[in-house]
Amino acid sequence: MIKIFRHDEKDYPLHFWATQFITYIYLLYRLISRDYSVYGLINSDYFDYPRFITNLYPPKLTLELINFHWIYNILDYPTSDTIVIIQYILIIFSLLGLLGVFNKYTPIVCFFGYLHLTGFVQAATSEIDGGTVCILALFVLMVSNKKAFYTLFNQNKWLTTIDNRWPIVLLMLLIGSYYLFAGLNKIIDVHPLWPFTLHLDNLAIVMEERSIFVSSRYAEVTLAPLFKSEFISIFAGTITLISELGMGTLIFLPRYRVFFVINMIIMHIFVYYSTGINFLGSSLILILCVDWNCLVRKVRCYYDHDCGFCVKSVNKIKKYDIFNRVNFIPMQSLDQGKYGFKIEQLKNEMGLLEENGQILYGAYAFESIFEKIPIFYIIALIYKFPLVSYFADKIYKLVAKNRHLISRSGCKI
Amino acid sequence: MLKNIHSNRIYQIILISTVLGFITPIISLFSKLKSRTNWLNEIKEFIDNEQIISILNYISLIVPSWHYENSGLAAFHYYIKWSIYNLLILTLIILCRKKLLIIISRIKNLYKNNTIILSAIILCIFVFNSKVFLGFYFSGIPGWDYSNNRGFGSSSWGERQYISKQYIKKDKLIVDQKLQNLLLKGVNLQNAKNILTNTSIRGVVIVAHTVDAQYCINDGISGIVFPHRYVENNNKGPWLDIINYRLNKQKKYNTIWKKLRYPDHTVYMDIDEGIYNERENLIKIEYWDVEVTEIEDNIHITDAKLIYLHD
Numbered sequence: 001m002i003k004i005f006r007h008d009e010k011d012y013p014l015h016f017w018a019t020q021f022i023t024y025i026y027l028l029y030r031l032i033s034r035d036y037s038v039y040g041l042i043n044s045d046y047f048d049y050p051r052f053i054t055n056l057y058p059p060k061l062t063l064e065l066i067n068f069h070w071i072y073n074i075l076d077y078p079t080s081d082t083i084v085i086i087q088y089i090l091i092i093f094s095l096l097g098l099l100g101v102f103n104k105y106t107p108i109v110c111f112f113g114y115l116h117l118t119g120f121v122q123a124a125t126s127e128i129d130g131g132t133v134c135i136l137a138l139f140v141l142m143v144s145n146k147k148a149f150y151t152l153f154n155q156n157k158w159l160t161t162i163d164n165r166w167p168i169v170l171l172m173l174l175i176g177s178y179y180l181f182a183g184l185n186k187i188i189d190v191h192p193l194w195p196f197t198l199h200l201d202n203l204a205i206v207m208e209e210r211s212i213f214v215s216s217r218y219a220e221v222t223l224a225p226l227f228k229s230e231f232i233s234i235f236a237g238t239i240t241l242i243s244e245l246g247m248g249t250l251i252f253l254p255r256y257r258v259f260f261v262i263n264m265i266i267m268h269i270f271v272y273y274s275t276g277i278n279f280l281g282s283s284l285i286l287i288l289c290v291d292w293n294c295l296v297r298k299v300r301c302y303y304d305h306d307c308g309f310c311v312k313s314v315n316k317i318k319k320y321d322i323f324n325r326v327n328f329i330p331m332q333s334l335d336q337g338k339y340g341f342k343i344e345q346l347k348n349e350m351g352l353l354e355e356n357g358q359i360l361y362g363a364y365a366f367e368s369i370f371e372k373i374p375i376f377y378i379i380a381l382i383y384k385f386p387l388v389s390y391f392a393d394k395i396y397k398l399v400a401k402n403r404h405l406i407s408r409s410g411c412k413i
Numbered sequence: 414m415l416k417n418i419h420s421n422r423i424y425q426i427i428l429i430s431t432v433l434g435f436i437t438p439i440i441s442l443f444s445k446l447k448s449r450t451n452w453l454n455e456i457k458e459f460i461d462n463e464q465i466i467s468i469l470n471y472i473s474l475i476v477p478s479w480h481y482e483n484s485g486l487a488a489f490h491y492y493i494k495w496s497i498y499n500l501l502i503l504t505l506i507i508l509c510r511k512k513l514l515i516i517i518s519r520i521k522n523l524y525k526n527n528t529i530i531l532s533a534i535i536l537c538i539f540v541f542n543s544k545v546f547l548g549f550y551f552s553g554i555p556g557w558d559y560s561n562n563r564g565f566g567s568s569s570w571g572e573r574q575y576i577s578k579q580y581i582k583k584d585k586l587i588v589d590q591k592l593q594n595l596l597l598k599g600v601n602l603q604n605a606k607n608i609l610t611n612t613s614i615r616g617v618v619i620v621a622h623t624v625d626a627q628y629c630i631n632d633g634i635s636g637i638v639f640p641h642r643y644v645e646n647n648n649k650g651p652w653l654d655i656i657n658y659r660l661n662k663q664k665k666y667n668t669i670w671k672k673l674r675y676p677d678h679t680v681y682m683d684i685d686e687g688i689y690n691e692r693e694n695l696i697k698i699e700y701w702d703v704e705v706t707e708i709e710d711n712i713h714i715t716d717a718k719l720i721y722l723h724d
Contacts, residue, residue, distance in 0.1 A: 007527050033675035035636050035662060041655050042643070050642060052491070053555065054546050056441045058479035067548045080658065115548050121678075122548065126638040129678040135549040143529050166527050173530065174550070177537040181553025184541070188498045189491055189556035202559040210682075211604040212705060213616040215631045218680040221604055276680040 005172065005251045005291070009356055011165040013158060015292035017150045019171060023137040024097040026284045027110060030131060031091045039120035040080030047077065047123035054127050067119035068112065083120070090114060097141075103149035107141035114138065130278055133175055133285040140171045164293075169251055172289050176250035179264060183244030195237025200227040200274075207274055218276030227274065240267050250289055258384035261286050294371045298325050301369060302341065302351040305330030309403040310350070317369060325372035348400055363389060363396035418531075420517045426535055427513075428506055430542040434499035437544065438492040443469075443476040459489065491555065495544060502542060588714045595620060596703050596714045598685065599629030609707040613715060618701045621656070623693040630688065630698070633681025634659050640679070644700075644721070653723040657694045664689050697724035 049055040054063060064070045072078075078086070090113045097106040114135060121129045141149075145163040186194040204227035211221035226232060243263035250257055265283040272278055304310045314328050331346040339353050345361055352365035360368055367389065370380035383389055446456065460466060506513060524531040539545070541552045588596070599618030608614075621630045632640035635655050644652060666674070666689075704716035 004523070007524065007530055029675050034677065035659065038636050038655055038659055041651055041658055042637075043651065046643070052441075052445075053544075053551060055445070055480060056437060056544050056546065059546075060479070063546055063548050111549070119548060121638050124637065125640070125642045126678070127546070127551070128554075129638045132549070132551075139549055166530060170530055170533055173533055173537070177541075178550070178553060181541050182556070183553075185553050186556030188494055190558050194556065194558060197558045197560045199559040206559070208604070208608045209614060209616070212601055212608060212614060213618065214599045214601065214629050214682050214684055215617045215619045216682055217633075218682055221607075272680065278676045278678050278680050281675060 002252055003254055003358075005169055005254060006356075007166040007169040008162055009165055010160040010162055011168075012160055012293045012296050013148065013150070013164045014296050015168050015288070016144070016148050016164045018292050019137065019168065019288050020100070020141060020149055021098065022284050022288060023134065023141060024094050024110075026134055026281055027114065027138065028091065028094040028098060030134065030281065031087055031094060031114075034129075036087055036117045036120060037080040037083040039124060040078055040083045042124055044072070044077040047072075047120070049123055050125065051122070051127045054122050059123075063119070063122065067115045067122075069116070069119045069123065083117070086113060086117060090117070100149055100151040101153070103146045103151060107138055107144075111135065111138040111142045130281065132178065133282045136174045136178065137171060137285050137288070140167050140174065143167070143170070168288075172250040175285060175289050176247045178247075179244050180248030183241055183247070186241060186244070194241055195234050198233050198237035200233035200236060201230060203274060204228045210276075216276075218273075220273040223270075223273055236270070239263055243267070247289075254291065255384065255389065256386060258290050258381060259386060261289050294368075295377075296325070297355045297372070298327065299355070299368055299372065300327045300329055300353040301365065302329055302331040302334055302346055302353070304347060304350075305332050307403060317373065320373050320375045322374070323372070326369055349396070362400065363392040366396065367392070418521070420514050420521055423517045423521065423535060424506075424510070424514055427517075427538055427542070428503075430539040431499050431503045431506055433543040433545070435496050435503055438495040440476055441480075442489070442492045443473050444478045445480045447473045447476065447478045447480070499542060588717045592717060593714045595627055596629075596701055596717055597712065598627075599701075599703075600705055600712060600714075601682075602712050605705055605712045606707065606710065609705065609712070611707060613704050613706040615702065615704050615716075617720075618703050618717075620699045620701065621688065621695045622697045622699070623691055623695055626691060626693075628685050628688040628691070630656070630684050631681040633677065633679065634663070634684070636677055638678045653695060653698055656698060656723075660688065660691075660695065664691075697722060699723075 049059040049063070060070065060073075090110060093106050093109045093113065096102055097110060114131070118129060118131060118135065144167040148161070148163040148167065191197050204224040207219035207224045207227070208221055210216035210219040211224075240263070243260045246253070246256055246260040247264065250260070264286055268279040268283055272280055301314075303314050317326070318328060331341075331343070331351065334341055334343065334346070336343050339357070340359050341351050341353075345351070349362035350365045352360045352368050354360065354368065367380060367383045370376035370383065383392065456469060457466060460469075520534060521531065524534070536550070540547060540550055544552045546552075596618045599620065605614075619630050619632070621628045632644060635643075635652075636659050637643055637655070663671075698721075699719055700721035702718045702720045703714050706713050706715040708715075
């Protein structure tokens with residue numbers, strides 16, 4: 001179950017390119033939608049870091065050194081027009097990043113530029129504006145090897161390299177820890193039994209009250225009755241807490257990665273509709289925390305050619321494998337011990353060899369096959385939910401044991 | 414540099430972060446209290462012992478202060494719990510030094526070829542334990558629940574002080590009809606009818622005036638994150654300018670873009686779209702503390718008090 005997502009394996013560029021594309025497009029979307037220039041109208045006296053998270057340490061000695069707000073100790077705070085110019089420059093650079101131009105400098109400008117803009121929010125009213133994971137993704141791009149980026153003019157080739165892999169490990173580590181911290185904070189700041197004290201039923205009342213006044217933060221009042229159930233409150237709290245803590249396992253517990261990510265996305269949706277706080281865009285970066293390259297890695301699948309049922313199943317799967325990701329090979333052609341396979345086990349269960357040399361049998365081999373063939377993606381997704389693979393394994397073993405009864409073609413074993 | 418870093422050095426970094434996480438919340442609490450004019454009175458509400466108060470007063474004299482008057486003060490328990498957590502971790506780190514060094518050594522060996530990932534792991538632990546806020550990375554969103562938030566008196570504009578629900582049937586209208594009609598524009602009548610049954614609720618209606626028209630708006634127009642924090646602390650600030658500035662920008666958005674654009678971090682209720690077609694600038698914004706009551710299946714404003722005026 002525990003399998004370290006290694007940083008030093010060669011991998012395809014799909015995931016990294018997706019990270020590059022999604023991060024820049026999300027940044028671009030944020031920048032053209034939001035208007036930071038309004039902070040240019042606020043009196044500079046008011047930039048006093050009012051939130052307790054930002055001012056636990058003197059902001060001038062920590063935060064301002066990183067987001068370059070220290071320059072306003074020398075210069076005047078910028079006017080709205082200056083902030084508009086900064087925002088336009090960032091829009092241009094995020095477009096360049098999206099197109100894969102100046103890959104060495106674009107992430108640096110976008111990271112520090114966006115951090116600088118967010119600094120106005122932090123100095124004025126709030127510790128975040130929902131863009132933390134975007135900034136973390138930009139940080140990952142900033143420290144990545146520029147050879148890994150897709151480019152507009154000098155197209156990088158579809159090669160497997162380590163440089164495609166370790167930035168993804170870093171992304172999972174940073175995003176995972178960010179959510180893990182939120183989960184740990186719930187335990188430390190509130191209670192280890194946080195789901196039991198969450199009381200969404202009280203939030204439901206707040207939502208109803210908010211819905212009366214136009215001056216209020218958004219609340220979707222039709223959801224309020226759902227939250228009034230104590231069971232739902234405890235259930236939602238438990239799932240949230242488990243998933244937030246589980247996000248810390250992204251790099252070594254691959255099985256539940258999708259489950260945790262989906263739960264976090266659902267949580268963001270509910271937070272939006274119940275409290276009017278928008279983290280929805282973080283979902284885009286969260287999607288990058290699952291292993292995209294599993295879709296393009298090729299596998300070798302060893303099946304029992306003497307079994308009619310197996311041959312029939314393989315032929316059916318082959319029909320849908322439009323990208324030829326799975327190479328089906330009769331196990332009879334395999335020598336004992338080759339690649340680490342056990343022939344005896346192969347007689348009972350289908351075997352699969354991943355590109356990184358990992359061997360899977362039975363239902364787990366099927367899971368990997370489903371990840372490679374688009375028509376089966378949904379099944380591969382269901383596999384990632386807790387206990388599904390356990391039951392799939394049981395069912396597979398039951399079917400494998402009785403395959404001679406199922407198959408009309410007969411099984412020679 | 415990190416490539417050859419010794420496990421002991423990583424251990425020391427974790428140790429320092431934990432010590433910082435233990436000490437800083439306490440120092441910060443004192444520093445923050447000192448910046449508030451009535452901090453001693455606030456403390457006295459919690460601690461009823463003159464000796465302890467005088468000791469705390471003495472400590473506050475030697476603690477440096479970096480906070481402003483408006484610096485948000487989280488509930489005391491946050492600071493105390495952060496310190497206690499780090500004290501426990503500190504004890505564990507010291508007691509289990511050898512085991513921790515083995516774990517550190519394993520992680521270090523795993524990532525020995527990639528100092529960026531190793532640095533990121535150290536950064537994660539350092540940031541979480543020390544609670545330092547680095548802008549692009551911090552120790553996560555704090556935890557809270559709704560156990561003490563029973564709705565009445567806890568929601569809407571200004572978060573706490575402006576809404577209160579009263580189970581008193583009102584049958585006498587003390588607000589004149591003209592003002593009533595205006596303030597009712599800031600109330601969702603259908604939701605009010607569904608939720609209020611022979612009851613009243615207090616809340617805020619924000620009225621924006623042009624020379625010859627009035628609109629009920631909300632602070633969401635400003636585009637500022639958690640704008641009420643700004644308004645509450647700066648009721649004489651350039652709020653009218655901010656709202657006019659943002660309104661004039663939003664008037665240029667076309668309808669499709671208004672729907673497609675990524676919403677602000679704090680999302681507010683929909684307002685009367687007519688304001689975006691208004692040619693004139695706003696000349697004043699009024700914040701009314703109102704009481705909304707359901708009387709015989711109709712919604713009325715049964716009390717109204719002007720609380721802020723920006724002109």
